[in-house]
Amino acid sequence: MRLSTRNQLTGTVAAIKPGAVMSVVTVELDGGQQVVASITKDATEELELAPGKPVTVLVKSTEVMLGVE
Template sequence: MKMSLRNQVTGTVKSVTKGEAMAAVKVEIAGGHVLTSSITRESAEDLQLREGSEVTVLVKSTDVALGVAD
């Protein structure tokens, strides 16, 4: 996966907490640090995010996005 965003870090999903419309995804990155991203519940389901999923965290000054390999 190639992305134009330069601030990328890989990690492992530690938890996915789904609400009615949104999901909070906790991702552990190098050094044991944990990032939390709020995404739509539909996106979490489309990406099939679950504990142990490997993801790429994309950080923009105003946004944080997640990507998974196809």
Template sequence: MMRLSARNQLRARITAITEGEATANVEMDAGGVRMVAAITVEAARELGLTEGSEVVAMIKASDVMLAVAD
């Protein structure tokens, strides 16, 4: 067990993984909300991520930007 400081934890199912040379884009469905995480290919392989895997997405961001139309 591990304790984490990240409070924004969302259960999700992986819907697709697109691997580049160094980065993998991991697409997820979190209760009808589409999310994409960019992680290293090495990390994706070490975690054994595959389409359909259940994961917990943990979000820790120092900045969140919002925009609205004029």
């Protein structure tokens, strides 16, 4: 499936912190920066996420903010 979602970055799961119904997943992007995702615990289980697993990080462009010094 091709998505309208503008941002699709490649990376690898670095860590998963499971909560009650939500989980916080840290991803190491290819190129070296980190992204954190707060997704449902159900999703982490269905996708069988685990440290070392390659993932695509998706973010809709309307969710991205910019800052300048």
